[in-house]
Amino acid sequence: MTRRALIERIRRLIYGEQPQDNASITPNLVNQWINDAIGVVVKNNWYESIKLDGVAYINNSFYSTFSDITITSNGINLYSLTLPTLPIGIGKNEGVAAVELYDANGVSSFPLIPLSINQVGYSRSLMPIPNKILYWYENTTMYIKSTLPLNLFTANIRMISGSNSTSLDSELNVPADYVPQIIEYVTKYLMTERATPQDLSNDGRDNSVKQ
Amino acid sequence: MPSEEFELMFNTSQLEYLNYLLGGFQQYAPNHPQARVEIGSTEQLRQRLMPLHKYATLSISSGVANYPNDFQQVDSMERTSTLSPIRYVQQHYLGAYYNSVIDEVDDNPIYLITSTGFRFYPTSLTSARLAYFGTPPDIFWNFTVDGNGRRVYNPVGSIDPVWYDTDIMDIVARMLLKIGVSLQAADIQRYANEIKTQGQ
Numbered sequence: 001m002t003r004r005a006l007i008e009r010i011r012r013l014i015y016g017e018q019p020q021d022n023a024s025i026t027p028n029l030v031n032q033w034i035n036d037a038i039g040v041v042v043k044n045n046w047y048e049s050i051k052l053d054g055v056a057y058i059n060n061s062f063y064s065t066f067s068d069i070t071i072t073s074n075g076i077n078l079y080s081l082t083l084p085t086l087p088i089g090i091g092k093n094e095g096v097a098a099v100e101l102y103d104a105n106g107v108s109s110f111p112l113i114p115l116s117i118n119q120v121g122y123s124r125s126l127m128p129i130p131n132k133i134l135y136w137y138e139n140t141t142m143y144i145k146s147t148l149p150l151n152l153f154t155a156n157i158r159m160i161s162g163s164n165s166t167s168l169d170s171e172l173n174v175p176a177d178y179v180p181q182i183i184e185y186v187t188k189y190l191m192t193e194r195a196t197p198q199d200l201s202n203d204g205r206d207n208s209v210k211q
Numbered sequence: 212m213p214s215e216e217f218e219l220m221f222n223t224s225q226l227e228y229l230n231y232l233l234g235g236f237q238q239y240a241p242n243h244p245q246a247r248v249e250i251g252s253t254e255q256l257r258q259r260l261m262p263l264h265k266y267a268t269l270s271i272s273s274g275v276a277n278y279p280n281d282f283q284q285v286d287s288m289e290r291t292s293t294l295s296p297i298r299y300v301q302q303h304y305l306g307a308y309y310n311s312v313i314d315e316v317d318d319n320p321i322y323l324i325t326s327t328g329f330r331f332y333p334t335s336l337t338s339a340r341l342a343y344f345g346t347p348p349d350i351f352w353n354f355t356v357d358g359n360g361r362r363v364y365n366p367v368g369s370i371d372p373v374w375y376d377t378d379i380m381d382i383v384a385r386m387l388l389k390i391g392v393s394l395q396a397a398d399i400q401r402y403a404n405e406i407k408t409q410g411q
Contacts, residue, residue: 021287021296028313202303 001179004168007031010183014190025190027168034172037185038162041178042088058090061175063097064161068154071101074143079150083140088160092116095160099135099142101153108156109133112144214352214362222349224385225372229347232260233284250284250344262373263344274334277327281345288322288329291338297322297331305332347373 007030011019019025042062050056066084074080087095093114101109115123115136123134123145135144142157144150164170174182199206234249250260263283268291269276288297300308300321308314308321309332316332322339323330331339353368372379 022298026314026319028319032313202301 001172002169003031003034003163003165003172006034006172006179006182007168010034010186010190013183013187014194025194030186030190031165031168033186033189034182035162035165037182038174039088040185041174041181042090042160044181045178046090056091056094058094058160059175062160062162062173063158064163064173065156065158066161067156068102069157071144071150071153071155073151077145077147079144079146081142081144081155083137083142083157083159085159085161085165086140087137090160093137096137096142096157097160098158099144100156101133101150102156103153109153214354218350218352220386220389221372221382224382224389225347225350225374227385228374228378228382229260229263229283229344232256233344250286259375259378260344262375263347265343265345267341267343269329269339269341271329271331271336271338274331274336275325275327276329276331276339278329279341279343279345282343283346284344285324286342286344288342289340290320290336291340294340297336297339299323308332 004027007027010030011023011025011027014025015023042058045059045062046056049058069081069084071079071081083096087093089095093116096114099112099114101112110131112133112135113129115134117136117138120136133144133146133148133150135142137143142155161173163173172179231248232250234246236246239246248256250256264286265279265281267279285299288299289295290297297320298308300323302323305321305323309316311319317335320336320339321332329339329341348370350372351368351370353365354362355365357363372382374382
């Protein structure tokens with residue numbers, strides 16, 4: 001199901017019919033709420049996996065692989081790249097599942113080793129792990145420590161992503177059993193917006209709450 | 212009744228009828244801006260107004276386009292290329308809509324109404340398709356004068372009403388009210404009884 005299809009379902013649910021041209025709950029607004037709802041259902045999947053299997057993991061359906069990400073130098077033996085989306089706040093750093101580097105011939109490295117922020121500081125005093133490259137991310141910037149010239153490589157990143165949030169025609173990366181949770185989350189807040197009294201008078205005062 | 216008076220009565224009555232179908236705002240209740248009868252309520256109401264429904268491609272210059280000459284009420288406003296809607300915005304919402312980061316105005320244009328026409332944002336918009344209800348044409352009973360000085364109907368140059376027949380009846384009823392003719396069954400019956408008892 002594409003984002004656009006889900007957005008239409010939600011809008012028709014909220015308006016009880018096809019929304020009019022002047023509907024204030026626009027597709028772009030619903031899309032913003034869907035991004036939040038995806039984070040919520042990912043977390044629910046995380047908790048349910050602990051309950052069911054005793055092990056915390058996120059179902060494969062939520063993951064996407066982003067390819068050919070450019071790496072730039074960010075100092076001595078430090079490189080950075082921009083993540084395609086802000087990682088979900090699952091665990092310490094489980095929002096990013098795997099990072100691999102590719103050279104110009106398409107040969108890939110082993111997956112890089114993730115660090116949590118607590119580990120970044122004291123890892124500097126540790127002996128380098130042979131043939132392993134360390135990384136961590138802050139917000140949407142990923143930092144990679146290496147003595148190799150990584151700016152000659154590109155990165156492939158596998159991470160939790162609800163699909164391309166900037167394209168309403170992208171397929172939603174959410175399994176069918178979690179779509180109702182997304183709909184429930186989004187409609188709860190949008191119905192609040194719809195039910196709030198409107199300020200119909202143009203008199204310089206904010207009358208809506210008092211009406 | 213001379214034809215000029217008939218035409219005047221009919222033309223004012225049809226404008227009243229148009230106002231009634233569009234939704235007289237005098238019927239609004241506080242916090243409930245909806246008339247008992249107004250355009251959009253049902254398909255049947257829309258059908259009554261269809262003889263006045265028109266399309267116009269607006270030429271927009273620096274974000275401004277004039278009203279069509281016979282413009283009465285907007286039905287819808289769309290982009291000419293994609294037919295995606297151009298939303299109507301009231302003046303005190305302009306800042307919120309114009310500066311929205313979720314529905315950026317470049318991809319989600321808006322318009323306001325002014326004294327002389329429409330104002331569009333973004334101002335780079337060059338055209339828009341307007342669907343609107345126009346002013347009904349004034350009817351005119353054209354005639355020639357025969358040898359006896361009587362007026363004889365001449366279809367050439369006459370302007371017929373554009374309404375459906377059922378709506379013409381409603382307009383005529385309004386005309387008769389203006390003249391003072393009562394169509395209430397009780398009044399007609401009382402008058403008939405007076406004629407019977409008291410004579411003409």
